Amino acid sequence: MLVQKYGGTSVATIERIKQVAAKVCAAKRAGNDVVVVVSAMAGETNRLIALANQISEIPDEREKDVLLASGEQVSVALLSLALKELGQPARSYLGHQVRIETDNAYGKAHIRNIDSRKVVESLNKGEVVVVAGFQGVDEDDNITTLGRGGSDTSAVALAAFLNAAACEIYTDVEGVFTTDPGICPNARKLARISYDEMIEMASTGAKVLEIRSVVFAKKYSVPVHVRSTFSGLEGTWLVDEEASMNDLLVSGVACDKNEAKITLQRVPDRPGLAAQIFGPIAEAHIVVDMIIQNASEDGTTDLTFTVPKADHKKALAIVEKTAPAVEAKGVKVDTDIAKISVVGVGMRTHAGVAAKMFEVLAREGINIEMISTSEIKISVVIEAKHADLAVRVLHDVFVEKQGNV
Ligand code: ADP
Numbered sequence: 585m586l587v588q589k590y591g592g593t594s595v596a597t598i599e600r601i602k603q604v605a606a607k608v609c610a611a612k613r614a615g616n617d618v619v620v621v622v623s624a625m626a627g628e629t630n631r632l633i634a635l636a637n638q639i640s641e642i643p644d645e646r647e648k649d650v651l652l653a654s655g656e657q658v659s660v661a662l663l664s665l666a667l668k669e670l671g672q673p674a675r676s677y678l679g680h681q682v683r684i685e686t687d688n689a690y691g692k693a694h695i696r697n698i699d700s701r702k703v704v705e706s707l708n709k710g711e712v713v714v715v716a717g718f719q720g721v722d723e724d725d726n727i728t729t730l731g732r733g734g735s736d737t738s739a740v741a742l743a744a745f746l747n748a749a750a751c752e753i754y755t756d757v758e759g760v761f762t763t764d765p766g767i768c769p770n771a772r773k774l775a776r777i778s779y780d781e782m783i784e785m786a787s788t789g790a791k792v793l794e795i796r797s798v799v800f801a802k803k804y805s806v807p808v809h810v811r812s813t814f815s816g817l818e819g820t821w822l823v824d825e826e827a828s829m830n831d832l833l834v835s836g837v838a839c840d841k842n843e844a845k846i847t848l849q850r851v852p853d854r855p856g857l858a859a860q861i862f863g864p865i866a867e868a869h870i871v872v873d874m875i876i877q878n879a880s881e882d883g884t885t886d887l888t889f890t891v892p893k894a895d896h897k898k899a900l901a902i903v904e905k906t907a908p909a910v911e912a913k914g915v916k917v918d919t920d921i922a923k924i925s926v927v928g929v930g931m932r933t934h935a936g937v938a939a940k941m942f943e944v945l946a947r948e949g950i951n952i953e954m955i956s957t958s959e960i961k962i963s964v965v966i967e968a969k970h971a972d973l974a975v976r977v978l979h980d981v982f983v984e985k986q987g988n989v
């Protein structure tokens with residue numbers, strides 16, 4: 585059994601949907617049971633978000649999910665029609681029809697369980713099963729969505745629950761590259777990448793795979809193959825870490841332009857402060873990424889953190905409520921930032937990557953606003969206008985020259 589996922593650009597037009605149908609038919613005729621997960625047609629999810637924003641600055645989350653889920657409903661129907669037109673029996677399923685059960689965190693729901701009975705029944709009848717990505721249903725039957733790029737997670741989760749032989753992620757690039765090929769023409773396709781490196785790449789902005797899909801793939805050892813819808817070439821396999829991967833200092837550079845930075849200015853430095861600020865943000869299911877706090881001699885501290893841009897208005901509203909209670913002198917927000925990261929399992933055994941990264945950025949006159957590190961990753965926040973340049977110079981030094989400058 586194969587699970588194939590086709591992203592928005594792969595189903596952007598009727599012509600492409602017909603091409604996808606032909607590919608799916610070929611896989612079925614080669615003797616596989618095929619479950620297909622599709623995204624909304626390219627641009628559709630953005631269009632729907634913009635519609636909601638014309639009515640409300642912070643739209644009601646339940647209704648927003650009902651709206652966003654409609655994009656994928658259109659594409660499952662069109663692909664199923666195209667398959668039937670080719671003589672291939674097919675059946676579309678929305679998230680609640682399969683029953684992809686999630687928690688109730690609208691806009692970023694987690695998959696809890698997938699009831700695969702109907703999918704298996706369909707497959708046993710010889711049908712290709714076409715499942716709407718990105719959506720699920722909570723225990724009270726509310727429609728939920730999984731967060732941007734969430735169709736990847738739908739596909740990997742289905743592959744895990746169905747015990748599929750592989751999950752193929754079909755997209756508009758040839759696989760996972762050393763950096764975004766749209767930014768850096770010298771980016772190289774990786775034949776294999778470890779689950780852990782891919783988790784770091786995804787969490788730092790390499791949107792070719794959504795992070796939760798990679799976490800899921802690692803947890804359930806799902807063989808994932810990222811490849812192009814259009815070329816038919818072998819792409820990139822996600823695999824367990826291999827010894828040879830440690831030879832490379834850095835395996836990739838990632839860029840994330842989808843975060844915003846919020847600063848609480850000159851807050852009195854006392855125990856409980858951070859808990860008071862971050863508690864309500866966590867209750868609103870907003871994921872905080874980097875945090876910096878630095879106490880000054882006058883007993884106050886500036887506290888800066890980053891959140892997804894899509895959540896920054898919500899986060900700001902919450903912080904503005906907490907600010908008087910923690911006696912902050914002001915709240916600032918900056919959406920004009922980018923996070924640039926270098927990732928590689930080789931960093932575990934090599935010192936000096938951070939220092940070299942800072943040196944390379946300094947040489948270009950790029951100021952670093954925030955820094956965070958993990959065992960196999962270093963991230964910096966810089967002004968958005970320098971993002972592409974930073975990616976190219978870091979890729980040149982770390983990937984092409986492997987740090988030997
Ligand atoms: P889909 O609609 O198929 O889900 P996405 O737009 O979500 O496709 O993801 C594919 C895009 O991810 C590519 O077009 C590319 O610009 C971007 N990308 C960012 N980093 C990388 C990377 N390291 N390797 C490959 N693609 C990347």
Ligand code: ASP
Pocket residue numbers: 591592623624629630655717718731732733734735736
């Ligand atoms: N359509 C959704 C989005 O644009 C989900 C996806 O494409 O994976 O984020």
Ligand code: MG
Pocket residue numbers: 591733736791792793794
């Ligand atoms: Mg995607």
